[in-house]
Every structure is written in C-alpha cells, then in structure tokens.
Amino acid sequence: MSRAVVIARRELSSYFYSPVAYVAMFLFLLVCGLLFWDDFQPGHPAAMRTIFDWMVWLLVFVVPVLCMGLLAQEWSTGTIETLMTAPVGETDVVVGKFLGSLFFFVVLLVPTLLYVVMLATHNVGRLDLGPIFSGYVGIVLVGAMFIAVGLFCSSLTRSQVVAAVSAAAILFVVTIVPWWASTKATLPTFWRTLADQSVYRRYTDFSRGVLDTSNLIFFVIATALFLFLTVKVLESRRWK
C-alpha cells in the first residue's frame, strides 16, 4: 500500500477520535439543518441551491478548524520527528493528510443527503437531481481547495489556533471579499476580473447545475498549488 494511503487512513481514524472534529461536524450540520428548515417551505423551489451557497460560506470557517491540527499538532507534540525519520517522503505526508481529510469531509457531507431524501419524498417525480448532483460535486471541489489551504496554514505553525485563524483569513479573502466587492457596482475592470477569480463566483455555476470544466480546473489548480506549497514548507526543513 502506498505510504500516502497509509498516512491517509491513520489521519482519517484520528479524526474520529478528535473532539474538535465532532464539534465542527455538529455545528456545521446544525446550521445547515436550520437553513434547510428555513428553505423547506411550501412555495419554495425544490432545490438545494440556497443551502449549497450557504454551505460555502460556512466551510470558510469550518474547514480551517477541522484542518488546524493536521501538521501543527505534529510540530507541537513532536510526532513529526518519528514521522520524518521513517523512510517517508514529504509528498507522501502531504498527500496522505490531504486525502484523509478529504475523505472525512465527504463523511461530513453525508448527513446532508437527508435533505435530498426529504425533497424527493415531497416532490415525487418533479425533483431535478441534476443541480443537486453538480452542487455536491462543486462542494467537494470547494472542500478540497479549502482543505489544501487549511493544511498549508497548519504546516506553518505549532499553534493550531494560528493555523485555523490564518486559514480562515485566506479563505475569507478569497471567498467572501470578492463577493462583497462584486455587490459594489462601480468597480474598475482589473479588480472586477480579479474578483471573478474567487471561489464563490467559480462555485455558483455548480449549484446552478452547470458543470463547466474551467471551474473544475480552477479548483484543481488552486488545490494543487496549496498542496505544492505545503510540500515545500516541509522540504525547507531539510535546508535549515
């Protein structure tokens, strides 16, 4: 079995022992549930669009909390030493931790399928599953990118709090600020184009039901970028 997969499995099981993960999961599902409840009224369209859009905003804060310990805890407890003195490469470690977290993220989303079930039972025959499917694809891509950012921030510090806050800050700038800027009508072209490269703009197509490869590539590249940077952070230790 590849070393990255070994590390991914360990990381995944470690999530299930972590109280922080359960708290984050609980809060996330609670807020999603409330939003869904609010939306699940007669007369509202049978779609998860609003929920999906809100989820992205929630994830800006939830994912950093989930990922804050990934490497920061290894630095602070010293377990990084036993990890890096095993015949393991930095890439294995980063990819492994990323995959483990991504899998946990998918597990986190599973309870939201309940909403789909509820919509289906109350809209027999008329539920359009297309946007729902693409919405989930979009959320997973967003989650992957956010996890990569969270992992990167976790690699930079021993303090989990600093990792969480800095990751949230980055995600805030990349997600929420451009959205806010786009609501201001008068914006010079340069800033507008920049704001368009934001997570939110790239994501909304998915929740609408559109699977556009350019959006897919955006998320893949952003994820790969942050994973690459994390590998470099780990490798830099070899030159200090």
Added chain:
Amino acid sequence: MISVSELSKSYGPVLAVDRVSFEVPKGEVVGFLGPNGAGKSTTMKMLTCYIPPTNGTATINGFDIFHQSEQVRESLGYLPENVPLYQEMKVEEYLDFRGQLRKMLRADRRKRIDYVVNRCWLGSVRNRIIGHLSKGYRQRVGLADALLHNPAVLILDEPTVGLDPTQIRETRKLIRDLGGEHTIMLSTHILPEVEAVCDRAIVIAAGRVVAQGTTEELRQSRRLTARVLVECRGPAREVEAALSRVSGVSKVEILNGDGASSGDGKYVTAAVRSAEQRDVREEVARTVVQHGWPLREIRLEHATLEEFFIQVTATQAMAGPEEVSSQ
C-alpha cells in the same frame, strides 16, 4: 556501520555540534556520553536525517545521510528523546501503522509485532490507548517501534530516562542482548549505564568529542589513580606527615579538616595516592598502628568514570560552545 566525519551544526551564531568524528563498527554498542546541552541529541537528529548538518558528512550502513536519506532511514530504528507518540491510537494499532509505513507485508508485520510486543514487555497493554499508558510503557512502545523492522542500526536517545529502577535494569538488559546482532548507539548522562551496557563510550561536551574508548581506557586515560582512604584517630598534621613518609606514597590529602567535623572527636580521613599505582594499604596500616592511632577504616578506592567525566567535561565547559565567527 556508522561513520561520522567532521559533522557540525550551527544554529545562527551558536555552534551546537563542532566537527564531531567517530566510527561505530558493526555489532558494537556505543554510549554517547555528555552533560545536558552537549550536543548529543543534535548529533543523533542529524544521523537520523531529521535535521541537516551545517558541515561534514556521515554514513550509516554505507548510505550518506544527506544524499541517500531514504535508505538511511530504512536501515535505522530511532527512539527520540521524549518519545513522541500519537496519543489517541492503541499500542498495536500504532505499531501496525508504523509497520505499514515501512512497507512491511501483513504476515511479516504481524509476526514482528508479536515479537517486539513480547520483547518489550508490552503484552498486557497491547490494546490500551497510548495516552493512557505510564511513561515507562510509552518508552517501551517507542522502543518496540524502533525494533519493529529489525533495523541494522538502532539510535536511542536517553532510552532509560524516567523509568523506574526495575524498568531501567530490564531495558539495559534488552539493549545488551540486542547488541552484536544490531549496531546500537545510545545517549545518556548516566555513567553506570555506560559501564553496564556499552562496549565503548564517546564523550561529548560543548559540541566536541573530548574522549573515546572503552570505559577502562577512559578511566586510565586521565591518569586518575586509585587511592587509599584511611580513617584513624590522631592529630591531622602528624598523620599527614607520617603517611607521606611511607614508601611508595606520592601524595597525602586530609579530607575532613582538622578532624573537627567527625562526630567521634578527632577522627581524620586521609586520601593516600601512590604514583606507581601501588597498593600501599599494608604499609599505611602498619604506619598508623605503629604511631598508636586507632585505625577505624582502610579501603582502596578505584578511579571512577565519574571523576573522569567531571574532569573532562569541566574543562570543555570552561571553553564553552564556540561562537561561530562572522564571515
């Protein structure tokens, strides 16, 4: 097996390890001895490829630590200071994870886990969560992990610190048993440990190797002589003078002042050294009795490794870790 040449590490202006060189042949158990802050752990971390050296090279099992890092780590079992472990995992789960990380196949892994659990006396805590274990057990889990893949070389950083006397004795016995089959390098500042477990010792102080050799060689190297301690009741100055006149005696030192501190009143303890390393107990005893001073105790005290250690590290400590001059 372990070959170190001019290894150095500086953290900014501070030189933590200064041109350390030594060789450890296959099967030998070597003690890396030194006071706290001497550079033992730093040297070990360089050998295990955890931190890069600033200068110098080293090879383990023929592989260079900088250029062939992965092969070095495959041949190595390492027990770091403070034994960091994943607190939420169970013992067997952790060992299984480490085995998988080293690409051990399942059947082999299972066999080796049984073996190390047995060898490190972890049988009763196999299914316990690591966070719930006492320090002694956690240390043994770390040791089990180091042994798991049957590495050619073991590097153990203070393997007995924090253990109770029984555990210390058992761990030392385990290390002794493993020597020969494995090449072992362990660091410690407990001198009896070196004498009990190691074939050879390398003494490091303030980042430099100050001595190397078997414990016997080390004791001899500083020309620390054995001395005879004699306790008798008599006036200090006269005792000193009389003993100095004994043939073969090169130096007499009164240890307890004018005998005032001895509760029985005026018992004097004298340390008598002989330049030719002669056992002068008989002559000393005869002299004391001839002068009519009641003799209470007479014994021969061998040169200790502790004296050697203190002498050798004190000189180095005076010099202090070298400040790297700015280029």
